[in-house]
Amino acid sequence: MTTSASVPADPESTPAGGGSVTDRLVEANGRYAAEFADAELAGRPALQTAIVACMDARLDVTAALGLRNGDCHVIRNAGGAVTDDVIRSLTISQRALGTRSVVLVHHTACGMETLTEDFRHELEREVGQRPVWAVESFQDVDQDVRQSIERVRTSPFLPHTDDVRGFVYDVKTGRLREVTPA
DSSP states (O other), X not given: OOOGGGSOXXXXXXXXXXXXXXXXXXXXXXXXXXXXXXXXXXXXXXXXXXXXXEOOTTOOHXXXXXOOTTSEEEEEEGGGOOOHHHHHHHHHHHXXXXXXXXXXXXETTOGGGSOOTHHHHHHHHHHSSOOSSOOOOOSOHHHHHHXXXXXXXXXXXXXXXSSEEEEEEOTTTOOEEEEXXX
C-alpha cells in the first residue's frame, strides 16, 4: 500500500495542513475549474478520432499529439491493449459518437514487457480467485501494435476499420514511430 509519505512532494504543492496525493489533485482541480472556459464543446470528438494508448505516466497523449480538449476520445489501459472493453468503447465511439479513425499508441520500455501470464497465477494464489482477464503482456512492441491493429480491423462491431494506424512512442525522445501492419 502506497501512502502519501512515500510520494515525494513539492512542499509548495502540498495542501494546507498536509494531506494526501488525492487532496493535492482535488486542489489542482479547483485551480483548473477557476480558470475553466466553457468552450461549448460538442459531445462528439472534433477530429472524429479515437486513440487507444498505454496508461504509462511517461506518455502525455494530449501533449505528444498536440490535442486540445474535445479533439479525440482517449482510451487508456495497461499496454494500450485492444481488449473486449476497448472494443466496447471504440464501438460506442464510432457508432454513437461519430469517430471514424483509430490511432493506437504503444511505447518503448513498457512494463507489460516484464510481465507474463504467471501474474494471474500469483494473483490467484494470493486472493483465492483467478482473474477472468488476460494480462496482455508481450515481448515485441511492434508485434503487439500489429496485433492491436488486427483486433480493431477484424472486430464485427466496428464499422470504420479502414483508418487504423499504430505507433510506438519513444519514452526517451518523445517521438512516434509508425508500425506497418502485417
